[in-house]
Each structure stands twice: as C-alpha cells, then as structure tokens.
Amino acid sequence: MALRLDGIAVAASIKQNLRSRVAKLAEQGIYPGLGTLLVGEDPASARYVAGKHKDCAEVGIQSLRRDLPADADAEQIKAAVMEFNEDPACTGFIVQLPLPKGVDANAIIDCIDPAKDADGMHPYNLGELVLHPKGELHTPLPCTPRGVIELLNSYDIDLAGKRVCVLGRGITIGRTIGLLLTRNDVNATVTLCHTGTVDAQRHLREAEVIIAATGRAGIVSADDVAPGAVLVDVGVSRVQDPQSGKWHITGDIDPAAREQAFAYTPNPGGVGPMTRAMLLSNVVEIAERANT
Numbered sequence: 001m002a003l004r005l006d007g008i009a010v011a012a013s014i015k016q017n018l019r020s021r022v023a024k025l026a027e028q029g030i031y032p033g034l035g036t037l038l039v040g041e042d043p044a045s046a047r048y049v050a051g052k053h054k055d056c057a058e059v060g061i062q063s064l065r066r067d068l069p070a071d072a073d074a075e076q077i078k079a080a081v082m083e084f085n086e087d088p089a090c091t092g093f094i095v096q097l098p099l100p101k102g103v104d105a106n107a108i109i110d111c112i113d114p115a116k117d118a119d120g121m122h123p124y125n126l127g128e129l130v131l132h133p134k135g136e137l138h139t140p141l142p143c144t145p146r147g148v149i150e151l152l153n154s155y156d157i158d159l160a161g162k163r164v165c166v167l168g169r170g171i172t173i174g175r176t177i178g179l180l181l182t183r184n185d186v187n188a189t190v191t192l193c194h195t196g197t198v199d200a201q202r203h204l205r206e207a208e209v210i211i212a213a214t215g216r217a218g219i220v221s222a223d224d225v226a227p228g229a230v231l232v233d234v235g236v237s238r239v240q241d242p243q244s245g246k247w248h249i250t251g252d253i254d255p256a257a258r259e260q261a262f263a264y265t266p267n268p269g270g271v272g273p274m275t276r277a278m279l280l281s282n283v284v285e286i287a288e289r290a291n292t
Helices: 008-026 043-059 074-086 103-109 124-131 143-156 176-181 202-207 257-259 271-290
Strands: 032-040 062-069 092-096 161-166 189-193 209-212 230-233 236-240 247-250
Touching: 008 043, 008 143, 008 271, 032 043, 032 236, 032 247, 032 271, 043 062, 043 161, 043 271, 062 074, 074 103, 092 103, 103 161, 124 176, 124 257, 143 271, 161 176, 161 202, 189 202, 202 230
Parallel strands: 032 062, 032 092, 161 189, 161 209, 209 230
Antiparallel strands: 236 247
C-alpha cells in the first residue's frame, strides 16, 4: 500500500512550531502581521483569504485585511499595496490573485516591497533564488514549491539524484519549483513538461517523482506512472459527479495511479495545507530576520 503524505498533519506540526516562535518574538515586543489584499468578490478567493486569517489566529500572527471592490482600478490597487509597504504592523502581505480583467497582475506584484513579499513571488526574490543555488537564503521562498519539498522531507523522502518530472509551467509552482529542486541542498534532476512537450507520457514514466500542476483532472493516468514513483498532486479542479450532480475537488493524478506508487499526496489535503503553512513561515521568518 502506498504511503499517504498527509499535508494536514504536517502543516499542523509546522504551525505548532510557529506558535512557539511567535510567542518568543512577542516577548521581545515583536508582533508579526500578515496582510491580505482582496479585490472583488470571487468566492474561491474570499474563502482562501479567510482561511489564511484563520491560520494566523491559530499561531498568534496579527491579521491585516484590505478588501477593494471589483471595479477598483490599477491605481487604487497600487495605493493599497503601498499602504501595506509602509505599515509597520505589516510584516508581510499577499495580493490575492486573480485580479479583475484589465489589471496587470505583474505590475501590481512589482510594487510589493520585496522584504514584505509573503508569497515569495516578487521578481527580486525569485532572482535571488536563481542567483544562489547553494547556501542559506535570506529572502522569502515561493510557498507552494517550498511546501512540496517540506512535505517530502517530513516523510524522509530523499530527492538527491532523483529524476523529477514537473507537469505544468504556471508561475505558482511549475516554473518555480525547479529552482528549489535543483539547489545543492536538494540536488534533484528536473524535467519540465508542458503543452509543447513531445511525448510527455514518456517523461512521466521515466520519472521517480511526478509533480503534477496543470489543473486538468486526472491528466496523469496509472499508465503514466512507473512502479514505486512518488506522486505529488498540486492541480485543483472542480468536477461534477454525473450521477449525483454534486461538485467536488479533484487533482491532476488519477487515484488509480496510487496503486503502484511508493507515496502520494491526497488532493485535497496534501499540498494545499502546506502552502498555507509556508505563507505563515515566511511571515515569521521575515520578522525573525528583521530582529537579528
């Protein structure tokens, strides 16, 4: 039976550690604060932001929330970003994506103070990750890629020398996780597959670790998976049951593929909780670095 990599349990352990670190900071008069900027009323984004503030309450991080109407223009959004940049109570913050049509998300992210980039997705911080493949990093790391590696580490899954196939080239993980996987302290060999890849199934079958992040339900079938592979399912899709008509969340990897895997992440309950835990970790680490 394949090993189930429980992101909920591992995230809970990380939060417990963060609680003690936040309490230690409080003893020194330092109170980490996470800011969120939500534009519009997208239900999924609203739930996600609410979940982040719930996480903050669990570990003692202060919450700073700013909501703007769906018709907010780029200048109004940039003004809200600048307010967080200048607010001493805000240790780090995120701009919840997607933004309304017509607003350049990259231009908004560029306005974030890199030192307060809780998502670790500012171009400066990604550039630091590119420039420093070894040694300790002193900038925030992208949350989802970091969460994947932390989850695998927590189950003693060694990636050194492993052939890793990443499916999908989105900025959240596909294009960024290779930067972490190929650092000297991880030392994996990475193949990135996307819509332009010829015979992606061959790359999947040759991989010892598959990280699927396309948002296409069941795109990785049992036939695409080598025996003993580690399956990391990041993609999220809402699928309607043809019989009941109910909608449910499912991942990129067909559950049938787990039968021949060594380990797998459930979806939901795998990478998602780890992403949120890494967001909190980034905020606490920013506060700790500022105090050294």
